[in-house]
Amino acid sequence: MAGRRVLITGVSTPLGMQLARRLEADEDVKYVAGLDSKQPTGRLDRTDFIEADIREPSELAVIARTRVDTVVHNNILRRPRSGMTSQTAHDINVIGSLQLLAACEKADTIRSIVVRGSAGIYGSEPAAPQFFTEEMSRLYPLRTRFQRDVGEIENYFAGYARRRPGVTCTMLRYQPAIGTSLDTQVTRYLAQPLVPTYLGFDPRLQFVHEDDGLEALIAAVKRPVRGAVNVASRGTIGLTRLLRMAGKPTLPLPPQLFGAATASMQRLGMPALSADFQRLLRYGRGVDLARLTDEVGFRPRFSTAEAVADYLRGRDAAAPAASGHEASVPP
Amino acid sequence: MSESRDRASRPSVGDATVGSAIGFLRRLRSGLEAGAELPVALGSAVASLPQGARDGVERVVGRRSGDYQEDDWGFDEEFAEAVFPLLEAMYDRWWRVEAEGAEKVPAHGRSLLVANHAGILPWDATMMSVALMRHHPLPRYPRFLVLNWAFDLPYVSVVMRKVGGVPASPHNAERLLHDDQLVAVFPEGVKGAGKDFRDRYRLQRFGRGGFVELALRTGAPITPVAVVGSEEIYPKLGDNRLLARLTGAPYFPITPTFPLLGPLGAVPLPSKWRIEFCEPIETAQYGAERADDRRLVLELSERVQETIQRKLYENLVKRGSAFV
Numbered sequence: 001m002a003g004r005r006v007l008i009t010g011v012s013t014p015l016g017m018q019l020a021r022r023l024e025a026d027e028d029v030k031y032v033a034g035l036d037s038k039q040p041t042g043r044l045d046r047t048d049f050i051e052a053d054i055r056e057p058s059e060l061a062v063i064a065r066t067r068v069d070t071v072v073h074n075n076i077l078r079r080p081r082s083g084m085t086s087q088t089a090h091d092i093n094v095i096g097s098l099q100l101l102a103a104c105e106k107a108d109t110i111r112s113i114v115v116r117g118s119a120g121i122y123g124s125e126p127a128a129p130q131f132f133t134e135e136m137s138r139l140y141p142l143r144t145r146f147q148r149d150v151g152e153i154e155n156y157f158a159g160y161a162r163r164r165p166g167v168t169c170t171m172l173r174y175q176p177a178i179g180t181s182l183d184t185q186v187t188r189y190l191a192q193p194l195v196p197t198y199l200g201f202d203p204r205l206q207f208v209h210e211d212d213g214l215e216a217l218i219a220a221v222k223r224p225v226r227g228a229v230n231v232a233s234r235g236t237i238g239l240t241r242l243l244r245m246a247g248k249p250t251l252p253l254p255p256q257l258f259g260a261a262t263a264s265m266q267r268l269g270m271p272a273l274s275a276d277f278q279r280l281l282r283y284g285r286g287v288d289l290a291r292l293t294d295e296v297g298f299r300p301r302f303s304t305a306e307a308v309a310d311y312l313r314g315r316d317a318a319a320p321a322a323s324g325h326e327a328s329v330p331p
Numbered sequence: 332m333s334e335s336r337d338r339a340s341r342p343s344v345g346d347a348t349v350g351s352a353i354g355f356l357r358r359l360r361s362g363l364e365a366g367a368e369l370p371v372a373l374g375s376a377v378a379s380l381p382q383g384a385r386d387g388v389e390r391v392v393g394r395r396s397g398d399y400q401e402d403d404w405g406f407d408e409e410f411a412e413a414v415f416p417l418l419e420a421m422y423d424r425w426w427r428v429e430a431e432g433a434e435k436v437p438a439h440g441r442s443l444l445v446a447n448h449a450g451i452l453p454w455d456a457t458m459m460s461v462a463l464m465r466h467h468p469l470p471r472y473p474r475f476l477v478l479n480w481a482f483d484l485p486y487v488s489v490v491m492r493k494v495g496g497v498p499a500s501p502h503n504a505e506r507l508l509h510d511d512q513l514v515a516v517f518p519e520g521v522k523g524a525g526k527d528f529r530d531r532y533r534l535q536r537f538g539r540g541g542f543v544e545l546a547l548r549t550g551a552p553i554t555p556v557a558v559v560g561s562e563e564i565y566p567k568l569g570d571n572r573l574l575a576r577l578t579g580a581p582y583f584p585i586t587p588t589f590p591l592l593g594p595l596g597a598v599p600l601p602s603k604w605r606i607e608f609c610e611p612i613e614t615a616q617y618g619a620e621r622a623d624d625r626r627l628v629l630e631l632s633e634r635v636q637e638t639i640q641r642k643l644y645e646n647l648v649k650r651g652s653a654f655v
Binding site for chain 1 (some may be wrong): 394395396397399401403404406407414479480482483484485486487488489492497498499500503506
């Protein structure tokens with residue numbers, strides 16, 4: 001295991017930078033390369049930064065020259081970044097993955113590829129299994145654009161893994177992430193002053209705490225396994241309980257009006273809710289973690305409820321006494 | 332918390348003559364006027380209530396701030412306990428249920444309850460829960476599989492999962508059994524749910540025996556259960572294909588009260604019920620690999636079906652007239 005050479009795509013994202021720092025500090029890892037289209041905001045010590053657009057084959061040609069044995073694909077966008085069209089996000093996700101694989105074909109040193117994919121491929125369905133296991137990814141049709149993107153990405157990597165039996169491809173299926181250092185759909189949703197919900201629905205949600213998400217990624221780099229692996233913190237939490245813990249006023253909307261109402265709230269400056277996230281808010285989703293714990297050998301430290309509580313503590317500490325809530329409770 | 336309550340209650344000693352409800356409201360208002368948020372104000376106002384009411388309100392306040400537990404399946408024991416008296420009232424007064432053989436249900440470990448079923452709403456499953464909670468020496472809440480479509484209904488879906496309902500999927504059932512739960516299934520499925528009134532208590536085909544495969548794979552004993560009364564609560568006279576397609580429902584029932592009386596049509600008729608739990612059938616001796624043995628699966632499935640059908644007829648005779 002010593003002398004590993006690792007390349008991380010999407011290294012300028014918070015998770016990408018955390019991963020690069022951890023690998024830098026790891027003496028088993030001889031070399032770390034980070035690829036992204038923009039410079040990382042934080043400081044990285046010995047990471048070899050490669051500025052490249054993942055969609056451009058000519059810019060990815062350097063991958064073969066880095067002679068890495070492991071590629072961590074951390075450049076799949078859950079939602080378009082601010083100012084980005086959904087078409088661009090689709091291109092980065094699908095064309096980017098395709099070009100990355102094409103570049104990997106040319107690099108014969110590669111032994112494993114770890115992809116930070118999404119549990120969105122399971123969808124959110126009213127009568128779904130309460131805990132999806134990895135082989136249940138095709139139970140339901142892929143309904144949203146993001147789901148279809150994830151489906152295609154998984155197909156590309158599965159095809160590559162079939163053609164190159166010497167390379168171990170790990171498809172990590174992440175549940176939505178939550179954490180104070182992250183800016184995800186979940187954290188944006190919880191940051192709204194008034195939180196829209198589906199009237200009469202209380203879905204079971206499952207998140208991955210940012211620490212669990214990072215540790216799972218490191219565990220998969222250290223011990224790659226073939227095929228898909230679900231990644232999440234343990235257990236689920238009801239949306240109602242979550243919003244009560246967060247102390248958020250809710251705006252329950254009838255399902256027929258939800259899309260239109262949130263779209264007009266978006267014009268008032270509220271964050272956009274992706275089609276996937278809207279379905280999640282109605283039907284929820286839980287995944288099974290047996291493969292992650294038994295085969296990758298990583299047991300999440302947080303339960304989903306603890307992850308939420310930890311996030312709320314961190315958020316309240318960052319904005320002290322803003323609500324006056326603490327002050328009114330006698331010691 | 333208790334310290335602060337004591338301190339807050341001291342000034343209220345003088346209010347002892349005031350009715351506790353008025354005292355409560357007065358303290359609540361003063362709390363709110365002092366700028367406290369609702370849960371906090373409620374919390375301090377509770378101090379003026381008698382102990383019993385105080386516990387109740389504290390639980391409500393706790394729940395309002397998200398201080399409650401749901402297990403991974405969304406089962407909410409506190410909620411289930413809170414609605415239990417309501418279900419008991421249905422059990423005693425509305426349906427006058429008589430239960431028999433509850434003690435035969437295995438007291439611990441994985442176990443499957445298999446029963447007849449009609450209608451979408453799982454009233455029969457909740458009444459089986461009440462029977463077990465009351466008459467079993469070691470009571471536990473069963474989990475029950477509910478017709479998938481019901482999980483797309485607002486409110487209904489939430490209440491069902493909080494009292495132990497789970498979408499009917501073999502994956503869910505198998506996982507619950509692996510967790511050593513007591514699981515109630517209704518193998519008639521959609522065919523049972525859409526049964527006509529004239530077909531009441533005539534068991535529909537038990538699918539392809541999926542519940543037996545489950546039992547074999549997990550080694551869970553099967554307890555057949557005959558429920559008499561549940562098939563008269565929504566006497567389905569016919570159904571409307573067009574409305575079913577428009578609402579996305581598996582069928583659109585026409586009963587004497589629905590859709591004529593609108594939502595009131597969802598009130599079940601007060602038939603008289605009998606629930607009989609039969610002798611459990613062990614499956615562990617066959618081994619998990621026999622789950623693929625079609626002959627064994629169909630044989631056991633038929634045995635269960637025959638037992639339930641026979642017990643249904645027996646209990647129909649014992650019960651006598653349906654409504655009085």
